[in-house]
Amino acid sequence: xxxxxxxxxxxxxxxxxxxxxxxxxxxxxxxxxxxxxxxxxxxxxxxxxxxxxxxxxxxxxxxxxxxxxxxxxxxxxxxxxxxxxxxxxxxxxxxxxxxxxxxxxxxxxxxxxxxxxxxxxxxxxxxxxxxxxxxxxxxxxxxxxxxxxxxxxxxxxxxxxxxxxxxxxxxxxxxxxxxxxxxxxxxxxxxxxxxxxxxxxxxxxxxxxxxxxxxxxxxxxxxxxxxxxxxxxxxxxxxxxxxxxxxxxxxxxxxxxxxxxxxxxxxxxxxxxxxxxxxxxxxxxxxxxxxxxxxxxxxxxxxxxxxxxxxxxxxxxx
Amino acid sequence: xxxxxxxxxxxxxxxxxxxxxxxxxxxxxxxxxxxxxxxxxxxxxxxxxxxxxxxxxxxxxxxxxxxxxxxxxxxxxxxxxxxxxxxxxxxxxxxxxxxxxxxxxxxxxxxxxxxxxxxxxxxxxxxxxxxxxxxxxxxxxxxxxxxxxxxxxxxxxxxxxxxxxxxxxxxxxxxxxxxxxxxxxxxxxxxxxxxxxxxxxxxxxxxxxxxxxxxxxxxxxxxxxxxxxxxxxxxxxxxxxxxxxxxxxxxxxxxxxxxxxxxxxxxxxxxxxxxxxxxxxxxxxxxxxxxxxxxx
Amino acid sequence: xxxxxxxxxxxxxxxxxxxxxxxxxxxxxxxxxxxxxxxxxxxxxxxxxxxxxxxxxxxxxxxxxxxxxxxxxxxxxxxxxxxxxxxxxxxxxxxxxxxxxxxxxxxxxxxxxxxxxxxxxxxxxxxxxxxxxxxxxxxxxxxxxxxxxxxxxxxxxxxxxxxxxxxxxxxxxxxxxxxxxxxxxxxxxxxxxxxxxxxxxxxxxxxxxxxxxxxxxxxxxxxxxxxxxxxxxxxxxxxxxxxxxxxxxxxxxxxxxxxxxxxxxxxxxxxxxxxxxxxxxxxxxxxxxxxxxxxxxxxxxx
Numbered sequence: 001x002x003x004x005x006x007x008x009x010x011x012x013x014x015x016x017x018x019x020x021x022x023x024x025x026x027x028x029x030x031x032x033x034x035x036x037x038x039x040x041x042x043x044x045x046x047x048x049x050x051x052x053x054x055x056x057x058x059x060x061x062x063x064x065x066x067x068x069x070x071x072x073x074x075x076x077x078x079x080x081x082x083x084x085x086x087x088x089x090x091x092x093x094x095x096x097x098x099x100x101x102x103x104x105x106x107x108x109x110x111x112x113x114x115x116x117x118x119x120x121x122x123x124x125x126x127x128x129x130x131x132x133x134x135x136x137x138x139x140x141x142x143x144x145x146x147x148x149x150x151x152x153x154x155x156x157x158x159x160x161x162x163x164x165x166x167x168x169x170x171x172x173x174x175x176x177x178x179x180x181x182x183x184x185x186x187x188x189x190x191x192x193x194x195x196x197x198x199x200x201x202x203x204x205x206x207x208x209x210x211x212x213x214x215x216x217x218x219x220x221x222x223x224x225x226x227x228x229x230x231x232x233x234x235x236x237x238x239x240x241x242x243x244x245x246x247x248x249x250x251x252x253x254x255x256x257x258x259x260x261x262x263x264x265x266x267x268x269x270x271x272x273x274x275x276x277x278x279x280x281x282x283x284x285x286x287x288x289x290x291x292x293x294x295x296x297x298x299x300x301x302x303x304x305x306x307x308x309x310x311x312x313x314x315x316x317x318x
Numbered sequence: 319x320x321x322x323x324x325x326x327x328x329x330x331x332x333x334x335x336x337x338x339x340x341x342x343x344x345x346x347x348x349x350x351x352x353x354x355x356x357x358x359x360x361x362x363x364x365x366x367x368x369x370x371x372x373x374x375x376x377x378x379x380x381x382x383x384x385x386x387x388x389x390x391x392x393x394x395x396x397x398x399x400x401x402x403x404x405x406x407x408x409x410x411x412x413x414x415x416x417x418x419x420x421x422x423x424x425x426x427x428x429x430x431x432x433x434x435x436x437x438x439x440x441x442x443x444x445x446x447x448x449x450x451x452x453x454x455x456x457x458x459x460x461x462x463x464x465x466x467x468x469x470x471x472x473x474x475x476x477x478x479x480x481x482x483x484x485x486x487x488x489x490x491x492x493x494x495x496x497x498x499x500x501x502x503x504x505x506x507x508x509x510x511x512x513x514x515x516x517x518x519x520x521x522x523x524x525x526x527x528x529x530x531x532x533x534x535x536x537x538x539x540x541x542x543x544x545x546x547x548x549x550x551x552x553x554x555x556x557x558x559x560x561x562x563x564x565x566x567x568x569x570x571x572x573x574x575x576x577x578x579x580x581x582x583x584x585x586x587x588x589x590x591x592x593x594x595x596x597x598x599x600x601x602x603x604x605x606x607x608x609x610x611x612x613x614x
Numbered sequence: 615x616x617x618x619x620x621x622x623x624x625x626x627x628x629x630x631x632x633x634x635x636x637x638x639x640x641x642x643x644x645x646x647x648x649x650x651x652x653x654x655x656x657x658x659x660x661x662x663x664x665x666x667x668x669x670x671x672x673x674x675x676x677x678x679x680x681x682x683x684x685x686x687x688x689x690x691x692x693x694x695x696x697x698x699x700x701x702x703x704x705x706x707x708x709x710x711x712x713x714x715x716x717x718x719x720x721x722x723x724x725x726x727x728x729x730x731x732x733x734x735x736x737x738x739x740x741x742x743x744x745x746x747x748x749x750x751x752x753x754x755x756x757x758x759x760x761x762x763x764x765x766x767x768x769x770x771x772x773x774x775x776x777x778x779x780x781x782x783x784x785x786x787x788x789x790x791x792x793x794x795x796x797x798x799x800x801x802x803x804x805x806x807x808x809x810x811x812x813x814x815x816x817x818x819x820x821x822x823x824x825x826x827x828x829x830x831x832x833x834x835x836x837x838x839x840x841x842x843x844x845x846x847x848x849x850x851x852x853x854x855x856x857x858x859x860x861x862x863x864x865x866x867x868x869x870x871x872x873x874x875x876x877x878x879x880x881x882x883x884x885x886x887x888x889x890x891x892x893x894x895x896x897x898x899x900x901x902x903x904x905x906x907x908x909x910x911x912x913x914x915x916x
Contacts, residue, residue, distance in 0.1 A: 057559070064873075068575055071544040072380040078546035087560050088544040089459075090574065092873030102876065104458060183762045192848070192869040193678045202680075209681045214674065214689070215851035217765065217859050220843065220869050221574030224748075231753055234762040243576040311380060312576070331807050338809045339719050345711030349779055350731050353738075356746055407637045414638025418631075424639070430903050431641035437830070437899040438648060438892060439837025440740070441864045445871075445888040449651035453876075470644050477641065503627045531739025534839040534868055565741045569840065572745055580749075587745050591738060598737040602730055 056291045061089045062096020062109030063196045064221060065138060065240050066280055069311045070109050073299055076307060080298065084291050093196030100283055101125050106292055110281040111138065111196035112203075128286030135299060137314040139264040139277040140201060141241040141250040143229045148178045152252035152261035155205055155275060161186060161236065162201075164211045171234070180233035189225050189237030190216035197222065201238050204276045238276075241265070242312020269314045280313065357591065364585035372585055376549050381575045386586055388547045391554060392461075392561030393593075396536060397529045399465030399557070400472060405522055407469075408476025415477070416484040417506055436474035440534040443471045447539040460558045464540030471535055472525045479524060483517020484510060516608050523601035527594045533565040541566040543574075564590045652892060656885030663879065664886065675850045677870065677880040685883045687890075692852045693767075693860030697842060698835040700771030700856060705779050705835075706828055712779070713786035713827075714812055729784075736780030740840040747773045747845025761857040765847035768856040773841050778831035785830060789823020790816055822905050829902040833895050839864040863887050 060070050067090035074086035091099075096108035101122045114122075114130060122130045142158065144150055153161075153174075160168040170184045171177060177184070190212060191198040202212065219225045222239040229237040230247040241264040244250055252261035255275050268274035288296050298304050300316070308315040361368075371385060378384030411428075419425040447467030457463040487510050495505040511518075533541075541563045547554035555561050568590060572583045653660075672686025716728050751772065752764035759768070793816055801811040817824065847859025848869065867884050874881045 064574060067543050068380055071575075074544060074546055075376075075378065075380070085546055087542050089542040089560065090570070090872070094875055095873050098875040181762065182760060185762055187762050192873070193676075195873060199678065211676050211679045211681070215849050215859075217763065217847045217849045218861070218869070219573070219848060221570070223576045223578075224573040226576065228752075228763070228765070231756065232763050245577070335807050335809055339715075342711045342715035342719060345708050346715045346728060349708055349712055349735065349776070349783075350728070352776060353731065353735050356750070359750065360746075407640055410634045410637035411640055414634045418634065419638065428639055428641055430900070431645045433903050434645050434896055434899045435641050435648075437833045437837070437895050438645075439839065439864055439895055441837070441839040441867050442648065442652060442888050442892045442895075445652045445655070445867070445885055446648040448871075449655045449885075450647060453655075454651065470648075473641065473644065501627060503631055527737055531737070531741070533739070533741040534864075537868065538871055565739055565840075568745060569741050569844075572748060573844070583745065583749070587742050591742050594737050594739055595734055598734060602733065606726075 056084045058084060058086045058107065058292060058295055059089075059099075059105040060086055060107045060109065061091060061099045061105040062107075063093040063111040063280075064090045065111040065195075065197050066109040066135075068242075069135075069280070069308060069313060072307045072311050073304060076303065077295060077298060080303075081291075081294070084295065086295070093199070097122075097283070100130065100285060103285075106284065107296070108283040110283060111278060112200055113279075113281060114283060122285060126285050130283045130285055131287055133282045133284075133296060133300065134279045134316070135282050136280050136305070136308040136316055137269050137277055138280050139241045139269045139274050139314070140197065140204070140238050141244060141264040142253060142276075143226055143237045143239060143244070143248045143250060145178065145180075145229060145233045145235060146247055146249050147180060147233055148249060149176050150174060150251060152254060154254045154257040154259070154261070156257055158205045158253070159207075159210070162188060162190070162212055162216070163206045164213050166213050178233050183234060185234055187232055187235040188213070188216035189228050189232075189235050190218050191222070191225065191238075192218045192220060197239065200278050201276065204278075240312065244312070266314050277314075360584050360588050360591070364581055364588040367579070367581045367585045368588065373589065374549060376546065377544070380577075381544070381571055382577050382579065382582075386564065386567060386589065387549055388545055388554070389562040389564045389567035389586075390589070391547065391552070392541070392545075393530055393564040395461050395555050395557075395561055396465045396468060396540075396563055397526050399461060400468035400529045401522060401525055403466060403469035404473050404476055404525060408473050408521070408525075409480050409518060411473070412477050412480035412484055413506060413510075416481050417502070417510065432474050432477050435470070436478075438471075440471065440532060443467055443535045444538050446470070447535055452539055458558070459538070459540050459560050461540050461555060461561050462557045464536040464561075464563075467535045467539045468529045468532060471532065472528050475525045475528055476518075476521045479521030480514070480518045483514035483520070486517065487513045516604070520601050520605055520608075523597055523604065527597040527601070530597070531565060531590065531594050533563075533569055536563055536566060543570055564593070649889075649892060652885055652888045656882045656889055658877075659879055659882035660886055660889075669886075673850070673852060675866075677874075677883065683879065685879075687863070687866075687887065689850045689852050690861055690863055690866055690887075693846065693850075694836055694862040694864070696767050696853050696860055697770040697774060697846060697862060698832060700767055701774035701778060701835045702828065702832060704771060704775035705782055705831055708775070709779050709782035709786060709827070709831070710824065713783050713790060713824075714816075716783070717787050717790040718808070718812060718816070729787075732780045732783055735776065736784075738777075740777065740838055741844075743773050743777055743841040744844030747841060751845065755857075759857060763847060763857075763859060765845060766857050766859045767846065767853050770842045770846035770860070770862075771856065773845050774835045774838055777838060777841060778834045781834055782827040782831040785827030786820070786824050789820040789827065792823065793819045826902040826905045829898050829905070833898040833902070836898075837864060837891065837895050839868050843868050863891055867891075 067088060070088045074088050077084065077086060093110040093112050096105065096110055097114055097118050099105035100108040103126060119130055142153060157168065160166040168174065169186055171181065171186055172184055217228065219228060222243050225237040225239045226243045226245060226248055229235045230245060241250065250264055252263045253275055254261035262268040262274045264274050269277045284292060305315040305317050373385060373390060374387050375385030376387050415425065415428060447463060451457050451463035451466050452459055491509050491513065492505050495509045540560050542560040545560065545562055564586065568583060568586045571578050571586065668686055671688055672684065673689040674684040674686045675690060676684040716725055720728065747769050751769045755761055755764035755769055797815050797819055798811060801815045842862045843865040846862060846865065848861045848865060849859035850861050851858065853860050867887055871884050874884065
């Protein structure tokens with residue numbers, strides 16, 4: 001052991017003499033290599049973003065409500081045009097808009113309209129005005145467990161259930177008892193705070209100024225909301241009507257207590273009698289061109305609109 | 319009374335001891351049982367859709383049918399890339415710790431850093447990946463950024479297991495080599511590494527299993543909800559693309575996609591779980607095999 | 615010719631040794647890098663607008679309110695703490711029991727099998743655990759406890775317990791194994807039962823290792839993300855009991871970061887939560903490291 005170490009040290013010392021000069025050279029070589037590495041990395045990336053290669057890439061980010069719709073579009077468009085590959089990511093309307101502003105996505109899906117400030121930001125960043133398309137409509141349904149005897153609610157009642165300092169916390173305060181819900185507590189199921197659905201429900205039900213009551217179960221996805229309501233007799237939740245299953249019940253909603261209540265469906269959405277319905281937007285930076293234009297046109301065309309209907313939303317053609 | 323005769327006292331003590339043993343045994347079983355029950359139940363739920371087609375087909379009809387091919391491929395890309403990055407760094411770090419480092423403050427700090435790196439929450443790794451690779455290094459959300467994040471996260475796995483296998487090479491091997499005039503590096507390359515290569519492989523296998531299962535670190539650095547890729551094409555992704563991944567896919571179809579038949583998320587979970595467990599089983603079998611043929 | 619080849623191989627050797635040294639300290643660089651980059655993203659808010667008292671003592675988490683944005687994480691800290699506490703209350707006794715059983719009672723063959731099974735338990739990905747919590751445990755808890763909702767502290771606690779058991783078992787088992795056999799023999803020679811030996815001799819002798827195991831278990835539970843995101847119900851409230859839903863620090867970042875505008879206040883606050891999490895786990899790991907080092911020094915002395 002000792003001898004070994006000794007040997008090694010000797011060798012090291014001998015080596016050092018020869019090496020000192022080389023050390024400087026080699027470190028500069030390494031630095032050079034690293035730079036080349038970075039450079040080539042960057043160029044390959046831009047090449048891909050320009051996508052002059054075999055496949056054109058369209059990046060599509062935004063609303064979780066629309067992510068399934070966007071996925072269905074992407075899946076079917078791959079069959080129509082195999083030259084174009086579409087990446088779909090969710091993350092929420094805010095993310096989609098942010099990505100559009102940053103230039104990291106081609107299309108932003110939004111379940112709310114872009115704010116003026118956001119439009120300005122996009123223009124400042126890219127020099128182009130964001131172009132808005134309405135792709136269809138979505139009605140936000142209020143879901144309860146299928147055993148729940150409740151049939152309708154007014155917007156005011158919903159606000160008292162969901163809003164900060166709201167007064168309704170028990171089902172009995174709405175005059176009902178639900179079999180299987182012994183605690184009588186209203187289990188509020190909501191969405192996480194940056195989703196477009198969360199923001200739209202707040203705007204439509206609570207008003208701009210009022211916040212949600214804390215303690216709601218803030219689910220990550222719309223499907224999780226419906227699934228939770230389905231498994232939980234005490235629960236109430238909101239989600240796009242496209243997420244309905246036979247295991248849950250959708251309530252009719254009236255504008256004010258005592259007024260006529262409407263069910264969330266295609267007719268009432270088009271007639272604008274159902275109070276919590278919203279348009280679904282798609283934004284691009286500037287007038288879309290080339291592959292992007294073809295894609296957007298296809299989405300607005302008969303095939304794309306059929307998919308809107310199939311996905312549980314209300315198409316423009318209805 | 320005979321000095322070794324059983325007393326009532328010792329009998330009760332014996333009974334007590336049996337009880338205690340039974341209790342500990344039950345506690346151990348209570349840990350194992352859920353594992354078996356869960357896997358059994360998930361297999362049962364997944365059985366209707368589990369097939370080779372499920373692995374090799376893309377999701378269809380709004381992810382309500384079809385398979386998981388793009389996710390499976392994405393996971394393979396991420397895992398391989400992270401291994402390519404983490405393996406050399408990890409092995410070299412282990413060589414440094416075991417062969418070069420003296421017992422000083424630097425070594426102690428490195429050891430502490432390795433432990434800490436292993437203990438950093440996965441979501442913090444995600445924040446790091448987002449801040450460092452996606453934004454700062456300008457890689458954007460891509461396979462590259464995601465696999466680098468995974469590589470940093472799984473580095474301790476490789477360092478720890480390689481260090482163990484290096485330490486298992488007897489000192490006498492090194493001394494013999496030094497004494498015939500070989501340099502430190504020659505010794506490492508010709509003697510130490512060949513004698514510990516199998517232990518390193520175990521570390522790589524473990525890294526793969528760890529990287530394959532992670533969700534949080536790739537969520538913000540490169541995993542997408544959906545991407546249409548050609549079925550059966552192994553080169554469908556570019557390193558600068560985003561990709562689907564099994565773990566992310568399981569998360570999205572169980573929280574976001576409506577109307578998915580229950581069997582599909584269960585089958586996805588089983589594929590993910592199965593992949594990870596099979597890889598782990600490999601590592602364990604390999605370890606047992608190595609122990610049996612150890613020559614020193 | 616001979617000379618030149620020697621020179622080249624020396625250059626290569628020099629480069630490789632250089633690379634090895636760099637890689638050697640890479641772990642330090644990465645830990646530092648993690649702190650730096652997470653801090654960098656959160657720094658703007660931290661320096662200018664951060665109100666630490668409100669941040670740590672307010673339960674009001676309204677990051678996207680239109681009228682009045684509030685960033686109080688007390689309820690979320692309480693969520694993380696409650697789930698971790700419950701997980702440890704389940705995991706520590708079971709892990710100790712299992713470690714003692716594996717190390718002291720069972721035959722070598724069975725020992726191998728049990729260790730492999732526990733390793734499998736450790737390998738299950740966290741998103742699969744979350745899925746189990748969502749799909750299997752949720753209906754079970756509603757049925758068994760007649761709870762209004764099955765995504766709660768109990769659900770998350772059980773799952774985190776199962777997730778942290780392997781690490782606690784393996785470290786505790788190592789610690790028990792490290793107790794010299796002479797201790798056991800001395801105790802048995804005095805005529806004590808096996809239980810007395812374990813309780814009075816082994817556990818005190820291995821207590822540092824057991825403590826380190828528990829600490830690492832706590833670290834694992836606090837840092838776990840996907841499982842708690844899916845299993846705890848994700849509700850901002852201070853829980854009154856194990857059947858209440860909560861939200862954890864990790865889940866908050868995972869759920870909200872993807873939907874937040876880059877560089878906005880909300881985004882920066884999420885990174886500050888990241889710094890907070892990093893600091894907690896750093897301290898826990900540091901303590902565990904010191905405790906384990908304490909054992910080594912002790913062992914070196916004896």
